[in-house]
Amino acid sequence: MESSKLLIEGGRRLTGEIQIHGAKNSVLPILAATLLCGRTKTREAGISRTKTREAGISTIHRCAGLSDAFAAMRILRSLGCDVTHEGSTVTVNSANAEGDIVSDGLMHEMRSSIVFLGAILGRVGRCRLSFPGGCELGPRPIDLHLEALRRLGVKITEDHGILDCTAGARPLSADITLSLPSVGATENIMLYSALGAGETVIRNAAREPEISDLAGYLIKCGAEISGQGTSTLVINGVPELHGCEYSVMPDRIEAATYMGAAAITNGELMLRGVRPSDMYSCMSVFSEMGCGVYPYDDKIFISARKPISAVRTVRTMPYPGFPTDCQPIVMAVLAKSRGTSVIVENIFENRFMAAPELRRMGANIKAEGKVAVVEGVKKLYGAPVRAYDLRAGAALVVAALGAEGQTQVSNIHYIDRGYESIETALSSVGANVKRV
Numbered sequence: 558m559e560s561s562k563l564l565i566e567g568g569r570r571l572t573g574e575i576q577i578h579g580a581k582n583s584v585l586p587i588l589a590a591t592l593l594c595g596r597t598k599t600r601e602a603g604i605s606r607t608k609t610r611e612a613g614i615s616t617i618h619r620c621a622g623l624s625d626a627f628a629a630m631r632i633l634r635s636l637g638c639d640v641t642h643e644g645s646t647v648t649v650n651s652a653n654a655e656g657d658i659v660s661d662g663l664m665h666e667m668r669s670s671i672v673f674l675g676a677i678l679g680r681v682g683r684c685r686l687s688f689p690g691g692c693e694l695g696p697r698p699i700d701l702h703l704e705a706l707r708r709l710g711v712k713i714t715e716d717h718g719i720l721d722c723t724a725g726a727r728p729l730s731a732d733i734t735l736s737l738p739s740v741g742a743t744e745n746i747m748l749y750s751a752l753g754a755g756e757t758v759i760r761n762a763a764r765e766p767e768i769s770d771l772a773g774y775l776i777k778c779g780a781e782i783s784g785q786g787t788s789t790l791v792i793n794g795v796p797e798l799h800g801c802e803y804s805v806m807p808d809r810i811e812a813a814t815y816m817g818a819a820a821i822t823n824g825e826l827m828l829r830g831v832r833p834s835d836m837y838s839c840m841s842v843f844s845e846m847g848c849g850v851y852p853y854d855d856k857i858f859i860s861a862r863k864p865i866s867a868v869r870t871v872r873t874m875p876y877p878g879f880p881t882d883c884q885p886i887v888m889a890v891l892a893k894s895r896g897t898s899v900i901v902e903n904i905f906e907n908r909f910m911a912a913p914e915l916r917r918m919g920a921n922i923k924a925e926g927k928v929a930v931v932e933g934v935k936k937l938y939g940a941p942v943r944a945y946d947l948r949a950g951a952a953l954v955v956a957a958l959g960a961e962g963q964t965q966v967s968n969i970h971y972i973d974r975g976y977e978s979i980e981t982a983l984s985s986v987g988a989n990v991k992r993v
């Protein structure tokens with residue numbers, strides 16, 4: 558079925574305010590973590606229910622209306638959780654959750670479903686799920702996830718694309734060093750180690766703010782975690798976790814996307830409900846482009862009255878370096894700038910999917926391996942383009958806002974995975990965007 562499209566009439570300066578939603582990459586692991594509540598796990602008695610039903614109830618605020626979030630809620634329901642949501646508040650009751658299988662369909666709907674593995678194993682001690690589909694960004698290996706879980710006593714067999722996992726006796730202490738600071742692997746180890754006896758140390762852990770947000774939720778549920786935000790995380794398993802009320806951190810990538818929209822249209826935007834302290838590396842790139850970037854407590858004001866200048870080198874790195882998720886958006890803005898920029902993508906193998914589509918709009922980008930050379934052009938022109946992944950799709954929307962004429966972006970279901978109604982937010986600050 559041909560998914561809906563966005564029709565964008567470019568060339569209008571954006572001015573006004575946008576309220577930023579809760580972070581996709583935080584609410585997904587937190588929704589998985591709700592599975593751990595309402596369960597007692599001791600070395601002697603093994604796994605049993607907690608006394609009170611309430612222990613299984615979590616209320617999560619600032620859950621954005623994203624297709625990935627709805628997919629995560631479907632997975633929770635398939636595992637036996639009661640899940641309701643009202644606006645941006647989701648209530649999960651995992652008291653009766655006994656499920657240990659994530660269906661093939663659900664796994665393929667959302668690659669990051671792999672983060673349910675640690676939570677399901679932590680709750681019921683076994684899990685069967687299909688290997689997460691590769692995705693647009695290249696093969697998405699999970700070798701670090703599996704290696705760490707094996708070190709934690711989990712038996713894992715893989716056959717015909719199905720992972721069959723059974724928790725064994727967990728070592729009383731495990732010291733795991735990740736060969737690269739994988740966000741997902743760090744999250745899976747945290748989720749599996751939070752419940753049940755044993756001290757787990759993760760070295761070279763991911764330091765992303767979303768990791769700290771997941772730790773924040775788990776600690777509020779009674780977990781014992783320290784070091785979040787640093788490269789060394791220590792998780793002391795506890796016998797019981799109870800549900801809690803928690804508000805998800807702001808989405809720093811959504812915020813950076815709208816900064817890109819302001820920059821390419823020479824506009825001025827006030828972004829509300831953000832956490833500037835998560836965004837120094839993004840803000841500094843926009844400042845280097847010549848934008849005025851003014852962070853306040855929970856707001857960022859960006860002003861781009863002058864034409865955008867090229868940035869000598871943008872290289873993506875694990876946090877606190879420049880985030881790979883912002884790279885396609887910044888590529889779109891630099892496509893219409895004065896001078897030549899070099900972009901180095903160090904995290905994913907195939908994350909220049911926006912480049913050929915931007916070239917259809919008149920951009921001059923040569924992408925080879927992990928390097929893309931962007932020769933800024935004076936003008937971009939509207940054209941029919943296609944989203945091939947979430948952030949490349951967002952990059953095309955940003956480019957279209959700064960292009961002359963009409964752009965038609967198709968495959969926007971990719972964009973809906975990570976942005977709640979992007980056309981509403983952009984129209985509210987003067988863009989001419991219609992979903993058809």
Ligand code: EPZ
Pocket residue numbers: 581582583585669696697698699700701702703737738739740741742763881882904905906947948975
């Ligand atoms: C998370 O993906 C985010 N997704 C991604 O955001 C983000 O780009 C990425 O972290 C990096 O910040 C969610 O949080 C749901 P990784 P994840 O494990 O966990 C390799 C978006 O647009 N690797 O840190 O999959 C991997 O192939 C998405 O919102 C292994 O080799 O990222 C990649 O090259 C896209 N083996 C690199 O590490 C492993 O076992 C970083 O992956 C795991 C990862």
